[in-house]
Amino acid sequence: MKIAIAGGGIGGLTLALLCHRHGIEAEVWEASETLRPLGVGINLLPHAVRILSELGLRDALAEIAIETSSLSYYNKRGQRIWHEPRGLAAGYDWPQFSIHRGEFQMLLHRTVVERLGADAVHTGHSFETVLDSGARGQARFALRRRTDNAEVQASADVLVGADGIHSAVRRHFYPTGDLPRFSRRLLWRAVTEAPPYLDGRSMFMAGHQDQKFVAYPISEPLRRQGRSLVNWIAELRVPDSFPDTPPRSDWNKQVDKAVFRAAFADWQWDWIDIPALIDGAEAIYEFPMVDKDPLPRWTFDRVTLLGDAAHPMYPIGSNGSAQAILDARYLVDSLLGTPDTGYALREYEAERLPRTAGIVLRNRMNGPEQVMQLAEERAPQGFADIGQVIPHAELEAISQRYKQLAGFDRQSMQGSR
Ligand SMILES: Cc1cc2nc3c(=O)[nH]c(=O)nc-3n(C[C@H](O)[C@H](O)[C@H](O)COP(=O)(O)OP(=O)(O)OC[C@H]3O[C@@H](n4cnc5c(N)ncnc54)[C@H](O)[C@@H]3O)c2cc1C
Known part of the structure; x- marks a missing residue:
């Protein structure tokens, strides 16, 4: 069986490695001419790290990524609302890694080339359209080759659209109406x-849903030198005059810090200096917080x-990459579980579509970050004792429910394979 994967990002490359590990032929068609380490930080949660560990990547990840020790939420005055250990520190068998997205993608790409051969990744080929979704067997599709703009046609037993937030495969099946939903942030x-x-391994978020700052270190080599490469995200709600249509979500759009810095000018506390972090950045990338409504179906014959x-989702709960990796794992499991390929694809969808739809919808309600919003609503001037504002049990329930929804609560990870 041959699987064609449109998109050599985090999900597509992980899928190629999982296919190879289980004896399924895979090839990747990636639009970029050369893969470059683009993006800033992302988090790999323990359930995704488990899958990457099965692929033999744990040591390589530990060389470059930070093993995150804790996650804390603060209000806009730097007062702590909630703190929890993460990964190994929380008793999981797998760490949570905070990592540079581009370095992670390059690691996956190198590993795919080593294991599947250089011919398995066709860079500079942009997926254009499905020619035949494969009702009677093979899926056929067309791509555009960057070097000479020629159309290239290819076929496979299964075509997987792993081509990111602007997916052309998705657009083929949903040509109209499937627009990004703008959170106005x-x-x-x-x-x-x-x-x-803090300890050089801690992730924190401060503020509330209309103004937030998130930070976590992402470089183990720098940590060993006593320094930190701090990944950070500043977030603001746009003014009412801002159009309802979001600016195009371009991962590489650079802007000047003057656009947002003033809003964080006094966010200096005894353990962190946020204006200094903002001032120290060489390049700042702007991205609208967008997602899309969950789809009724992902699978059409062999695509x-x-x-x-x-399932594009708001970057809340540090889940986007992990869910792509989980998709890849379930897809391969389903394909291995039955000789009926069409059935396997529908089974994959039946498992993963409702779960990820739940995360998309919960992220619209701030996901686990709702604790910051509650603190803002109940104690906008700050607090002397968070227990008087939000009882510990309420805070714990929000954290635990989200872990269950996203599939990385300790209990269900121990219970599954
Ligand atoms: C350049 C870039 C930078 C990013 N930076 C961040 C970041 O800083 N923080 C963060 O949280 N998330 C970032 N992301 C998104 C993050 O990687 C994903 O949300 C998550 O990892 C899910 O992975 P994915 O494989 O579904 O999508 P992605 O990792 O986005 O991968 C999609 C891949 O498909 C390719 N592609 C797109 N269109 C086509 C086409 N028509 N034909 C063939 N290939 C195509 C893209 O070049 C890309 O390699 C970034 C994505 C990209 C592409």
Whole structure:
């Protein structure tokens, strides 16, 4: 059986490695001419790290990524609302890694080339359209070759659209109406080399749903030198005068810090200096916080969707990459479980579509970050004792429910394979 994968991002490359591990032939068609380490930080949660560990990547990840020790939420005055250990520190068998997205993608790409051969990744080929969805067997599709703009046609037993938030495979099946939903919040993403804060492995978020700052270190080599490469995201709600249509979500759009810096000018506390982090960044990327409504179906004969192509979600709960990796795992499991390929694709969808739809919808309600919004609503001037504002049990329930929804609560990870 041969699987063609449109998109050599996090989900597509992981799928190629999983296919190879289980004796399924895979090839990747990637639009970019050369894969470059693009993006800033992402988090790999323990359930995704388990899958990557099965692929033999845990040591390589530990060399470059930070093993995240804790996650804390603060209000806009830097007062702590909630703190929890993460990964190994929380008793999981697998760490949570905070990592540079581009370095992670390059690691996956190198590993695919080593294991599947260089011919398995066709860079510079942009997927254009499905020619035949494969009702009677093979899926056929057309791509555009960057070098000479020629159309290239290819076929496979299964075509997987792993081509990200602007998926052309998805657009083929949903040509109209499937528009990005704008949260009316903009994100500014960057990395800054800085002295470590807290223990040098901690992730934190401060603020509330209309103004937030998120940070976590992402470089183990720098940590070993006593420094931190801090990945950070500043978020603000746009003014009412801002159009309802979001600006195009371009991961590489650079802007000046002047666009948002003033809003965070006094966010300096004894354990972190946020204006200094903002000032220390070399490049700042703007991205609208967008998602899309969950789809009624992902699978059409021998074609299906995966990762952001299937379920773009707000970057809340640090889940986007993990869910793409989980999709890949379930897809391969389903294909291995039955000789009926069409059935396997529908089974994959039946498992993954409702789960990821639940995360998309819960992220619209702030996901686990709702604790920050509750603190803002109930105690906008701050608090002396968070227990008087939000009882511990309420905080714990919000954290635990989200882990269950996203599939990384300890109990269900121990219970599953
Ligand atoms: C350049 C870039 C930078 C990013 N930076 C961040 C970040 O800083 N923080 C964050 O949280 N998330 C970032 N993301 C998104 C993050 O990687 C995904 O949300 C998540 O990992 C899910 O992965 P995915 O494989 O579904 O999508 P992605 O990792 O986005 O991968 C999609 C891949 O498909 C390719 N592609 C797109 N269109 C076509 C086409 N027509 N034909 C063939 N290939 C195509 C893209 O070039 C890309 O390699 C970034 C994505 C990209 C592409």
